[in-house]
Amino acid sequence: MSAAVIIIIIVVVVLVIWLLGQSIRTVRPTSRGLIERFGKYNRFANPGIIFLIPFIERLVRVNITENMIDAGLQEIITSDSLNAQVDAQVYFKVRSDEESVKASQYNVYNYMVQIVALARTTLRNIIGTMTLKDANSERGKINSALYNNLASETKN
Numbered sequence: 001m002s003a004a005v006i007i008i009i010i011v012v013v014v015l016v017i018w019l020l021g022q023s024i025r026t027v028r029p030t031s032r033g034l035i036e037r038f039g040k041y042n043r044f045a046n047p048g049i050i051f052l053i054p055f056i057e058r059l060v061r062v063n064i065t066e067n068m069i070d071a072g073l074q075e076i077i078t079s080d081s082l083n084a085q086v087d088a089q090v091y092f093k094v095r096s097d098e099e100s101v102k103a104s105q106y107n108v109y110n111y112m113v114q115i116v117a118l119a120r121t122t123l124r125n126i127i128g129t130m131t132l133k134d135a136n137s138e139r140g141k142i143n144s145a146l147y148n149n150l151a152s153e154t155k156n
Contacts, residue, residue, distance in 0.1 A: 034101060076123070
């Protein structure tokens with residue numbers, strides 16, 4: 001065999017190995033995956049090894065563990081016209097079923113930012129209907145009202 005044929009064989013073998021490496025992906029147990037073909041949803045990926053068609057399919061990983069995001073400090077006017085500064089943290093997780101994972105990616109632009117904005121708005125609304133004294137002493141009531149509102153809004 002000539003040197004040119006050997007070089008071509010080596011290049012082809014390296015190219016095949018590289019393409020095989022590009023087609024194998026893993027989804028960890030803390031994530032779920034959405035496989036898109038040409039930018040359109042194709043199938044759901046559970047944890048394990050996933051085979052993709054290189055340059056045609058793309059894997060979008062979604063974290064399904066519990067996340068904590070700081071909702072930031074905000075100033076709220078209570079019903080007795082006093083200013084209160086409130087800081088909140090929002091704990092949430094994406095459910096691991098296919099519909100919830102798809103909804104987190106395709107139904108809203110950025111679900112983490114949307115949840116924080118919804119929590120801030122809801123918290124302002126809840127505390128705005130209370131007096132400052134009630135807001136300081138009724139934290140359990142605020143938490144349950146916030147939880148119920150966020151749960152009903154994010155159900156779909």
